[in-house]
Amino acid sequence: MSAIIEARGIVNRFGRQVVHDGLDLEVEAGEVFGIVGGSGSGKSVLLRTLLGLQKPVSGSVRIEGAAVTGQPERELLAVKRRYGVMFQRGALFTALSVAQNVELPIREHYPMPDDLLRDLALLRIRMVGLAPGDAAKYPAQLSGGMTKRTALARALALDPAILFLDEPTSGLDPISAAAFDDLVLDLQRGLSLTVVMITHDLDTIFRVCNRVGVIVDGRMISGTLEEIMNNGHPWIRDYFHGERSRASQGGVKSDG
Amino acid sequence: MPFEVRDEGGRSRVRVHGRWTVAEAGSVDASPREIPPGSQSLVFDASAIEALDLSGAWRLWELESGHKAGGGRVSWTPSRPGLLAFIDETMAGEPGTPGHAGPARGAFAGALQGVGQAAARTREGTLDLLGFIGVITAGVGRIFGSLKRLRLPSVVRHVYETGVSAVPIVSLIAFLIAVIVAYIGAQQLRKFGGEIFVVDLVTVSVLRELGVLLTAIIVAGRSGSAFAAEIGAMKLNDEVDALRAMGMDPVEVLVLPRILGLVIALPVLTVVADAMGLAGGAILSWYLVDIPLGQYVDRVQGAIADTTFWVGIVKAPVFAVLIAMVGTLRGMQVRTSSRELGRLTTTAVVQSIFLVILADAVFAVIFMELDI
Numbered sequence: 001m002s003a004i005i006e007a008r009g010i011v012n013r014f015g016r017q018v019v020h021d022g023l024d025l026e027v028e029a030g031e032v033f034g035i036v037g038g039s040g041s042g043k044s045v046l047l048r049t050l051l052g053l054q055k056p057v058s059g060s061v062r063i064e065g066a067a068v069t070g071q072p073e074r075e076l077l078a079v080k081r082r083y084g085v086m087f088q089r090g091a092l093f094t095a096l097s098v099a100q101n102v103e104l105p106i107r108e109h110y111p112m113p114d115d116l117l118r119d120l121a122l123l124r125i126r127m128v129g130l131a132p133g134d135a136a137k138y139p140a141q142l143s144g145g146m147t148k149r150t151a152l153a154r155a156l157a158l159d160p161a162i163l164f165l166d167e168p169t170s171g172l173d174p175i176s177a178a179a180f181d182d183l184v185l186d187l188q189r190g191l192s193l194t195v196v197m198i199t200h201d202l203d204t205i206f207r208v209c210n211r212v213g214v215i216v217d218g219r220m221i222s223g224t225l226e227e228i229m230n231n232g233h234p235w236i237r238d239y240f241h242g243e244r245s246r247a248s249q250g251g252v253k254s255d256g
Numbered sequence: 257m258p259f260e261v262r263d264e265g266g267r268s269r270v271r272v273h274g275r276w277t278v279a280e281a282g283s284v285d286a287s288p289r290e291i292p293p294g295s296q297s298l299v300f301d302a303s304a305i306e307a308l309d310l311s312g313a314w315r316l317w318e319l320e321s322g323h324k325a326g327g328g329r330v331s332w333t334p335s336r337p338g339l340l341a342f343i344d345e346t347m348a349g350e351p352g353t354p355g356h357a358g359p360a361r362g363a364f365a366g367a368l369q370g371v372g373q374a375a376a377r378t379r380e381g382t383l384d385l386l387g388f389i390g391v392i393t394a395g396v397g398r399i400f401g402s403l404k405r406l407r408l409p410s411v412v413r414h415v416y417e418t419g420v421s422a423v424p425i426v427s428l429i430a431f432l433i434a435v436i437v438a439y440i441g442a443q444q445l446r447k448f449g450g451e452i453f454v455v456d457l458v459t460v461s462v463l464r465e466l467g468v469l470l471t472a473i474i475v476a477g478r479s480g481s482a483f484a485a486e487i488g489a490m491k492l493n494d495e496v497d498a499l500r501a502m503g504m505d506p507v508e509v510l511v512l513p514r515i516l517g518l519v520i521a522l523p524v525l526t527v528v529a530d531a532m533g534l535a536g537g538a539i540l541s542w543y544l545v546d547i548p549l550g551q552y553v554d555r556v557q558g559a560i561a562d563t564t565f566w567v568g569i570v571k572a573p574v575f576a577v578l579i580a581m582v583g584t585l586r587g588m589q590v591r592t593s594s595r596e597l598g599r600l601t602t603t604a605v606v607q608s609i610f611l612v613i614l615a616d617a618v619f620a621v622i623f624m625e626l627d628i
Contacts, residue, residue, distance in 0.1 A: 094492075095595035106311075112282020119318075120281065120311055127310075127346045140592030159278045159309035190342035191310060 004029040004162060004194050005050065010059035012045050019045050020056070021218030027211075029161075032188060032195040033222075034205050037215030038235065043198045046215065047166055050196070051085060052076050063162065081109060083162040084155030088170060090147040092139040098125065098150050099135035105157040124153040129183055145176045149183075156187070163188075165197035169204050181207045202240075214239070267297035270319075273304035276312025297329045302337060313339035317347075388585045392515070395507045407513050414517025418479040419525055425478075426471050430529035433470060434462055434536030442544045451545040455552055456559040458537030463560065467530040468568045469616055472575035475522055476608040480583040483514050484604035487587025488597040496588070506588070515580040522576035523569055530568065563628050571619050575612045582608040 005027040012020040019042035027033045037043045048054040050061055052068040061068040063079050071079075092101050102121040106112070112120075125135055128149040134142075142150060148168065155163060168184065169177035181204050188195050199205060205212060206225070213222035216235050221228070229240050259272045274280075300320070308316075317340050320330050399406050441457040487510055490496050496506050534556065541547040547555070586604035590597050 094593035106278065110279055110282055116282060120278075120314060123310070123314055123343065123346060138592065156310075159311050190345075191339070 002029060003027060004064055005196065006062045007050065008060050010046070010049055010061070011057045012042065012049065012054070013057050018218055020049075020059075020215075023059070023215070023218065023220050025050075025213060025220050025222065027194060027196055029194050030192060031210040032185075032197070032208050034209035034212045035196065035198045035215065036200075036205065036212055036239065038239075041215040042218070043215060044166065047164060047198055051083070051164065052079065081158050082160055083164060084158060084160035085164045086148070086151045086155040086166065086168060088166040090139070090151040092142075092147060092150055092154070094139045096138075097135065098130070098137050098139075098142070098153075101139070101150060102153045102157050105154065109158060121153075121157070124156055125150075127156070127187065128153045129179075144171050145180070148172065148180060152183070152187075156191070159191075160193070162194045162196065165195065165199075167198055167200065169199065169201045174203070177201060177203065178207070184208060264299075267299060269299045269301055271301045271304065272316065273306070275307045276305060276315065277307050277309045278311035281311040281315060296327070297331070298323050300330065300332045300336075302332060303334055305337075308337055308339060310339060310343075313337060313343060316340060317343045384589065385585065388581070388588070391507050392511060392581065395505070395512050398508070399512065405508060406516075407509065410509070410513035411517045411520070414514050415521045417482070418475060418514075418518050419521025422475060422478055422521075422525060423528055426474055426525050426529050427532040429470055429474060430462070430467060430532040431536040433466055434458055434533035435540050437461055437466070438537050438540035439544065442540070452547065452555065454541055454545055455537065455547065455555040458541075459534065459556045459559045460564060462533035462537065463530055463564045463568045465568065465616070467533050468526045468571050468575065469612070471525045471529045472522065472572070472579065472612045473609055475518070475525065475576075476579045476612060477605055479518060480579045480608040481601050481605045483580060483583030484587040484590075484601040485597065487511075487584055488590035488600060491588065491590045492592075492594065492597065511580075511584040511588075514584055515577060518576040518580040519573045522579075523572040526569055526572045530565070567623055567628055571616065574615055574619075578611045578615060579608040582611060 003026040005025065007023065007025040010020045010023040010025075011018075023046065025046075035043055035046065045054065049056050050063075050068070052061070052071070056069060059069065064082060066079050068076065068079055092098075093104070096104065099118070099121050102124050103117050106117060106120060122132055122135060126132060130146060130149050130153070134146065134150075137146075139147060139150070152165075152168075155165075163184075165184070169180050172180060184195060184197075185208055187193060195208075197204070197209070209225065211222060211224055212228045213220045214228060214231075214233075214236050216233055221231060221233065221236065223231075228236060231237070258274045259270055262269045262271065300316070316337070320340070323330055438454050438458045441454045442451055445451050445453050445457075487496070490510070496510070499506050499509055538549060538552045541552050542549065583604045586600040586607075590600055
């Protein structure tokens with residue numbers, strides 16, 4: 001296994017506030033990697049840095065061996081086609097229907113006949129568990145869960161190798177959240193994806209993630225779930241051994 | 257997405273090779289026509305595929321299912337790619353038809369439908385406007401009932417944003433317009449030897465019409481659009497619902513301070529514009545017609561009646577109400593999409609400028625009848 005995403009010595013600063021102070025991150029191909037951290041610990045900034053949307057003060061990011069940092073926009077395009085991003089609140093284009101939202105990136109990057117485009121969009125819409133009848137709906141007509149699924153379908157439009165999820169289950173009820181977790185796992189296996197997700201949801205972490213990276217003090221401590229659970233850092237201990245956490249672990253254990 | 261078909265007596269071997277990914281999906285028409293329809297058995301040879309992703313697999317799945325639908329049998333060597341099984345799973349269940357936005361119509365029916373929709377929209381718009389005027393009137397009534405409901409900091413902010421920060425541009429434009437009027441006037445009046453009347457021309461036209469009208473048009477462009485965009489973005493972000501849920505009246509919090517702020521700011525801006533216009537007239541008169549400043553001031557005082565200044569300034573609050581109401585109403589009408597936000601902001605500016613000019617015409621008729 002080789003690292004599909006590799007970040008070295010990331011430093012991000014805003015004014016005097018240091019968000020990341022030499023953060024290292026490695027994600028292996030085919031795994032589900034969860035990024036955890038307290039509010040304000042710089043999870044979203046890290047995501048934007050990995051995506052190449054934000055230039056770090058120093059440090060480097062490589063995706064599939066190709067440099068992301070310090071690249072001109074044109075060079076980055078090839079990398080951007082290899083990942084899909086699902087933003088926290090969906091970031092669907094409100095003026096476009098569900099099908100048009102999914103078609104947009106394909107249409108932009110690869111010329112193809114309209115009926116094929118429609119078929120490919122519909123395949124993705126069905127793949128994320130939406131009904132074909134939802135394809136003509138507009139984002140304002142969608143429920144929270146459907147918005148997330150549409151955003152996921154759009155993130156997978158270009159058949160990416162890597163899927164970034166920002167708080168995929170926030171705002172969903174526990175049953176929908178569990179269903180969404182299962183969907184992510186299904187897609188990850190079916191399409192051989194590498195998934196990187198930011199999440200606060202302990203259920204999701206225990207259910208889906210192979211490895212976890214915790215941002216503490218501007219650095220990342222990563223490892224398998226077991227390793228992280230046994231880490232002595234006070235924040236990590238509080239996070240994984242608090243009351244909410246015990247409930248989640250109990251739930252998973254009784255499942256299997 | 258290359259593939260070749262070879263007949264092997266009774267069955268056909270389809271050798272699939274190269275890259276089958278989303279990038280190539282549209283490049284080759286992988287139509288099943290090349291596969292002989294008579295052959296009952298088809299063997300897909302996937303051993304030479306370099307890259308396969310979901311979109312490429314979809315093309316293979318299409319080929320495969322097209323052949324199966326014709327009654328043929330399909331087998332794979334060395335093995336069927338997993339992505340095809342994934343598509344099987346996805347496409348299982350009811351076939352389902354994608355939703356349509358509505359049946360397509362012919363040109364005539366389409367035009368008729370357009371007219372009907374426009375009529376319905378106009379009716380809705382008019383009702384909205386009437387309702388909005390009612391709500392605002394009620395809101396103003398409540399403010400008079402209890403001054404606590406008047407949100408003074410908010411009003412002050414809007415006076416600053418719509419008034420104070422518009423002073424430079426309004427001054428500049430009033431000055432330039434007065435210069436233009438004076439210049440053209442001097443040229444024409446010279447033919448009659450009446451250059452001195454340039455002063456009358458500039459003074460009367462700036463004070464009665466141009467000062468207030470230009471100011472209102474600039475403010476409609478600056479602040480009418482800002483009102484619509486601000487409130488529209490708040491609607492999209494559910495902020496307006498949040499206000500309602502917290503027991504605050506959006507009209508009272510968002511609309512009335514803007515209207516009130518502009519009603520204060522626009523007359524003040526008009527005074528500034530009048531002053532700058534007269535200054536522009538003074539400079540041009542001195543430069544073109546050699547009228548010294550002292551004489552210019554005398555002449556101005558002779559040119560204006562007691563009412564001239566007030567005839568201009570009295571229109572300002574009316575224009576302010578029109579601009580602020582149209583802007584906030586259009587903002588409130590944004591419901592779902594960012595496209596709507598753009599459309600309604602444009603509408604707000606166009607309509608408020610139109611209404612300002614229309615109201616100015618009405619004022620002109622009224623003043624003529626009143627002999628002012």
